[in-house]
Amino acid sequence: MPDGYGWDAFFGLRPYPELEEATRVYRYDAVFVLDALDDFDSEDDLVWAKEREIRRVHELIVQGYYDAGYKPIFVPADEPRRRIDFILAQLPVPAV
Secondary structure (H helix, E strand, C coil): CCHHHHHHHHCCCCCCHHHHHHHHHCCCCCCEEECCCCCCCCCCCCCCCCHHHHHHHHHHHHHHHHHCCCCCEEECCCCHHHHHHHHHHHCCCCCC
16 A cells, blocks of 8 residues: 555656555555566567656655655565565565
8 A cells, every 4th residue: 555655756746645544554564675677578568658657756765654654665676486585585474
C-alpha cells in the first residue's frame, strides 16, 4: 500500500485519507525493494514511461515506505535465484 504514496507524489498529489488509514491498519512484516535491473527493455513489455520517470517513481515509492515507518531491505540486482536466496536469508525465523 505505501507504493501509493510514491505514485501520489509522482503526480503531485497528497496521500488520500483512505491510503493513510489503510497503511496504519494493515502493516507488512518486512518490505523488500528490488534494485532495478540494468535496463527496462524487453520484447514483451510495454513501457509507458521514460527511464528517467521510472527511476523517479521508484525513488518516490521507496520514500513512501520510509514515510510509512518501514525500513526497506534492498535486494541487489542479480540472477533471480540469487535474489530469492537473499530474500529468504533476510526473513526472520519463527520462534517455536
